[in-house]
Amino acid sequence: MVEPGIEHPGHRQQQPAGEILGVGHVVELSHPTAPDKGTRDTGHAFLSFTLSHRWSKSGAEPSVRRKGFTMPRMIVNDRPVDIAMDPRTPLLWALRDAANLTGTKYGCGAGDCGACTVMVDGAALRACLVTLSECEGRFITTIEGLSPDRSHPVQQAMVAEQAIQCGFCTPGIVMAAAALLARNANPSDDDIRDAIPNLCRCGVQPRLLEAVRRAARVMRRETTLHAAPVPGIAPADAARTTPALSPAPSGDTPR
Template sequence: MTSFTVNGQPVHYRLHPDTPLLFALREASNLTGAKLGCGTGHCGACTVHVDGRAVRSCRVPIREIEGTYVTTIEGLSNDRSHPVQQAFAADNVPQCGFCIPGMIMAAAALIDHEDSLSDDRIDAAIPNICRCGIYPRLRDSIRRAARIRSGEERVAASPPPRIAPVDAARAVPALRPPRGVPR
């Protein structure tokens, strides 16, 4: 059994130790914010924090993170008040949204550990792939997030969703197929 902390809650997974963290989070914990994009660690859609570092969860077996603290997009902030979330909303960064949780997690780790946010440093820290092309707004938004974090700038948080994070993560019952469609 593998044990670590996810979003402040201790968890014990009865999964094979080679199970990728992404699948443990999505399938066993129903935390679906991290996405499976490429499965090779290149796209960044699966980015989460392990002990404050941005990691590609599709490439990390759960045996390697025994005893660590994992934070997913669901645990970053319940009310969208994290500086990166505020800046992304204020700058209208998201488009389709598929890559956004991974981008936010990578950007949050960057502003937590880095004071100098040159274009080269941002590009190196966030090589995530976005098919919609949010890149023109991305660097400016990350710099804005750093200013929000340091108190140099204020942005009102986006309104919280109308569903509690706890309710959003629970299983949805299977839908019945239409009449005449075999199960």
């Protein structure tokens, strides 16, 4: 397990990431790894991100070695992958820097804020604390893989209840809420608060509570909801489609 509080030395600067290619193609780049306990020297590891369509959802094959590194195998958003990287590296950096799945955000690096929440085998976990070795053979779902067309009830309800605000912490909140509703479609308010302790400087907690309640009703098929525009919609059309995105009338103060 990576020691809590380890700070990624380049977290303010996005590492360049190449496109993920097909079978047999590898994207390689230099990547800082977590330091050993008691030292601030991070060193560098060489990483590669490889797709293999030979796998099935029944599980990943055992680890393989490439260029001296053990390559943990896992399923990321339904795509089997090999990752050649120090096995102590937090999952967060493999997702962001290797896979270019930047919807998973870096917040605190200590598991406190919840901005990096992803699903691991359906459970909401902090990607900054889960190491690659702990993810081997497991199913990882990020915000990009939850619902590419934004149709998930939590996403729809977050828009409908205007619980987005700045949006930085939203992916982690959505993933935590989706994991909750997957196992409990009729949560109490206490269940919601316990499952989504994510920090949010914008103060969306009251609206978030209502959004999860509303998403739960959709999950129980008691109601329907279509609040979020489909991907690719023009901003002007999005504003007309979604009241939450519409500008306030002249003279009105946005709430």
